Amino acid sequence: xxxxxxxxxxxxxxxxxxxxxxxxxxxxxxxxxxxxxxxxxxxxxxxxxxxxxxxxxxxxxxxxxxxxxxxxxxxxxxxxxxxxxxxxxxxxxxxxxxxxxxxxxxxxxxxxxxxxxxxxxxxxxxxxxxxxxxxxxxxxxxxxxxxxxxxxxxxxxxxxxxxxxxxxxxxxxxxxxxxxxxxxxxxxxxxxxxxxxxxxxxxxxxxxxxxxxxxxxxxxxxxxxxxxxxxxxxxxxxxxxxxxxxxxxxxxxxxxxxxxxxxxxxxxxxxxxxxxxxxxxxxxxxxxxxxxxxxxxxxxxxxxxxxxxxxxxxxxxxxxxxxxxxxxxxxxxxxxxxxxxxxxxxxxxxxxxxxxxxxxxxxxxxxxxxxxxxxxxxxxxxxxxxxxxxxxxxxxxxxxxxxxxxxxxxxxxxxxxxxxxxxxxxxxxxxxxxxx
Amino acid sequence: xxxxxxxxxxxxxxxxxxxxxxxxxxxxxxxxxxxxxxxxxxxxxxxxxxxxxxxxxxxxxxxxxxxxxxxxxxxxxxxxxxxxxxxxxxxxxxxxxxxxxxxxxxxxxxxxxxxxxxxxxxxxxxxxxxxxxxxxxxxxxxxxxxxxxxxxxxxxxxxxxxxxxxxxxxxxx
Numbered sequence: 001x002x003x004x005x006x007x008x009x010x011x012x013x014x015x016x017x018x019x020x021x022x023x024x025x026x027x028x029x030x031x032x033x034x035x036x037x038x039x040x041x042x043x044x045x046x047x048x049x050x051x052x053x054x055x056x057x058x059x060x061x062x063x064x065x066x067x068x069x070x071x072x073x074x075x076x077x078x079x080x081x082x083x084x085x086x087x088x089x090x091x092x093x094x095x096x097x098x099x100x101x102x103x104x105x106x107x108x109x110x111x112x113x114x115x116x117x118x119x120x121x122x123x124x125x126x127x128x129x130x131x132x133x134x135x136x137x138x139x140x141x142x143x144x145x146x147x148x149x150x151x152x153x154x155x156x157x158x159x160x161x162x163x164x165x166x167x168x169x170x171x172x173x174x175x176x177x178x179x180x181x182x183x184x185x186x187x188x189x190x191x192x193x194x195x196x197x198x199x200x201x202x203x204x205x206x207x208x209x210x211x212x213x214x215x216x217x218x219x220x221x222x223x224x225x226x227x228x229x230x231x232x233x234x235x236x237x238x239x240x241x242x243x244x245x246x247x248x249x250x251x252x253x254x255x256x257x258x259x260x261x262x263x264x265x266x267x268x269x270x271x272x273x274x275x276x277x278x279x280x281x282x283x284x285x286x287x288x289x290x291x292x293x294x295x296x297x298x299x300x301x302x303x304x305x306x307x308x309x310x311x312x313x314x315x316x317x318x319x320x321x322x323x324x325x326x327x328x329x330x331x332x333x334x335x336x337x338x339x340x341x342x343x344x345x346x347x348x349x350x351x352x353x354x355x356x357x358x359x360x361x362x363x364x365x366x367x368x369x370x371x372x373x374x375x376x377x378x379x380x381x382x383x384x385x386x387x388x389x390x391x392x393x394x395x396x397x398x399x400x401x402x403x404x405x406x407x408x409x410x411x412x413x414x415x416x417x418x419x420x421x422x423x424x425x426x427x428x429x430x431x432x433x434x435x436x
Numbered sequence: 437x438x439x440x441x442x443x444x445x446x447x448x449x450x451x452x453x454x455x456x457x458x459x460x461x462x463x464x465x466x467x468x469x470x471x472x473x474x475x476x477x478x479x480x481x482x483x484x485x486x487x488x489x490x491x492x493x494x495x496x497x498x499x500x501x502x503x504x505x506x507x508x509x510x511x512x513x514x515x516x517x518x519x520x521x522x523x524x525x526x527x528x529x530x531x532x533x534x535x536x537x538x539x540x541x542x543x544x545x546x547x548x549x550x551x552x553x554x555x556x557x558x559x560x561x562x563x564x565x566x567x568x569x570x571x572x573x574x575x576x577x578x579x580x581x582x583x584x585x586x587x588x589x590x591x592x593x594x595x596x597x598x599x600x601x602x603x604x605x606x607x608x609x
Contacts, residue, residue: 018547019589020572021554029557029565033573046581046602049593 028054028063036068073328073344074100075356076335076365077109077117087133087368088357090344100133100368111211113329114159115370116169125153130169130188134370141171141186151177152206156219172212172219172231174238179203181223183231183238197231199238204229211366213259214329215267215282220259228259228267242282244269245293258364260327262296263348269293270334270347272324275301277334279347299350304338328367335365460487461496462511464504469496470511476518481560501558506551513538513564535563539571 020027031054034040041064045055054060075089087100107119107129119129128141146153153175159168171186173193181199186192205225212219217234220241230241244257262268267282277299282291304322323337327347334345335356342357342365458474460483478484483497499507516534521527542549549568556565576584585592594602 017587017589018550021550023554023557026553026557026569030569030572030576033570035577040577043579043581044576044584046594047584047588048590049595049598051590052594052598 024050024054027051028060031055031060032064032067036064036071071115071330071369073333073367073369076326076367077102077112078325078362078365079109088342088365090354090356102131102133109366110155111157112366112368113157113214114169116157116159117366117368118155118157118171120155125175128155128171128173130157130171133368139169139188143173146175147177149177149180150175152208152224154207154209154212154221156212156214158214158219170233172233174207174221174229174231176204176206176223176229181207181229181238181240185233185236194236197236197238199229199240201240204240210258210364211326213261213267215261215265218267220267222257222259226257242291242293244271244280256324258324258327261329261331263331268296268331270324270327272322272336273298274321275305277301277322277324277336277345297347297350299345299347301336301338301345304340324364325362326365326367328369330369333367335367337362462507463496463498464502464507465500466504468504468507470507472511472514473519476511476514479514479518479561479563481562483559499559502555503551506548506555509542509548509552510555510559510561510564514561517563535567539567542568543571543575 045052108122110118117131121127130139155173168188174183183197185194205223208222219231221229227240227243258270260268262281269280279297281296325335327334341355344354460477462470553568
């Protein structure tokens with residue numbers, strides 16, 4: 001960049017404040033470092049034409065997101081059998097932030113990603129709900145009738161990373177049965193399901209209930225036979241990929257594996273081996289375009305091994321081991337259940353732990369991360385910042401469209417939820433899948 | 437520095453080069469010379485690339501865009517980060533403490549803070565640039581547009597059309 005201009009004013013009481021240097025790249029770098037809170041950006045865009053032009057420029061938002069990269073984990077959701085979906089916050093919000101608690105008990109959680117929470121109507125698989133806790137907005141995505149052979153389903157939500165349009169999302173729905181696996185992608189931009197994607201594999205197991213992992217442009221689920229199902233969203237293919245190493249499967253048991261995104265973008269898995277958390281990653285083998293699983297890290301959790309009791313009555317006291325409850329979408333932290341309570345474990349620092357809740361009997365948790373709730377509760381007051389407003393407008397329009405097009409069909413589906421065999425999808429005008 | 441003749445001097449020179457402890461002269465736009473260790477000077481990517489390109493280490497580096505006061509402060513940062521180790525937790529904590537005090541002092545004199553930021557940008561001193569720009573960004577956050585204008589001496593120049601656009605955005609709430 002250019003020359004150093006002499007500062008026009010030096011700080012002295014009563015004097016006007018010194019002006020920022022005129023260099024555009026410098027201002028750009030400064031604005032990038034504003035906190036990831038839309039309210040703050042909105043106010044900065046109202047300062048003057050130059051600031052407004054920079055913030056509204058095409059280059060800014062992608063750089064801003066890249067700079068702030070990982071949104072903070074705000075807490076986790078879990079499916080409590082008693083009261084429906086519940087939220088456990090990592091820190092009590094200071095100020096009036098949005099409520100992250102889902103108030104409706106008729107839905108079960110499927111997962112969280114890119115600031116959204118995905119739920120399904122219960123019982124059965126009739127419709128999915130994409131909820132943005134920060135804006136409070138809900139979008140219903142209807143599922144069609146499931147074929148009789150379908151034994152297991154799962155689904156995942158994700159933002160539209162490629163177009164980077166705020167407010168738009170995709171939903172991936174997978175279903176398995178009788179050795180077959182199929183999937184479908186829904187886009188909020190077209191408000192329609194895409195084509196039916198079927199795995200070419202001879203036979204595969206049923207999809208598990210654990211949340212998916214996103215690595216690259218593919219989603220992954222664990223199947224009940226220990227294999228891993230890969231949905232490549234770019235190529236729109238579904239395949240069974242290299243399972244975790246057999247010794248890992250026999251050692252840990254198939255049900256204890258949790259897929260995750262490794263911080264370097266590879267597919268990873270976390271698994272608890274008594275009092276040690278093992279982190280594996282699927283690494284590409286150079287030119288051979290194959291992959292293999294490599295043990296990357298083993299985090300010692302001996303701190304939770306109970307002290308041997310001094311009493312010698314010959315009585316054995318069984319202490320439940322540490323259990324892995326979930327890993328956040330960025331692969332940054334894991335939540336573990338211990339007899340002391342639920343802890344958040346920072347995977348990179350290994351021992352940075354924080355107790356986040358008293359012990360609860362939950363099977364697994366769905367960590368939720370989002371940019372738009374600052375610790376200072378900034379969003380509560382920003383019920384109408386530019387960015388959020390636009391998001392809301394887009395979504396409200398979509399919601400209206402759903403109701404007009406499909407509003408009356410929900411009951412019909414409920415009445416005849418068991419039919420036929422999976423093969424086709426419906427018209428692009430509809431936002432539901434029909435499976436015959 | 438160390439341009440003496442003889443085998444011993446050459447050996448010492450080689451050794452110094454090896455350990456990165458050569459001395460380098462930086463000259464401000466007022467002609468004032470500052471002698472710093474190479475490790476300190478290498479905090480600047482601009483100087484680092486000139487040194488690595490076999491540049492004129494002996495002649496020193498004139499910096500026509502940086503005044504003496506700013507350069508002295510920049511060197512204070514580079515000395516701390518270039519000459520001290522940051523391997524242990526304690527060492528890193530000491531550096532973090534230095535950064536905190538360094539930026540707090542700069543923040544009290546905004547014009548000087550901007551000068552140092554410009555110099556850090558010009559010399560490509562990544563750590564210092566991140567520190568000062570973050571400090572300026574922290575001044576912006578939590579302020580209303582009017583307060584931001586006051587703090588940075590910015591004139592209100594939004595046109596009627598801009599205001600119309602803003603109103604449009606607001607009514608979408």
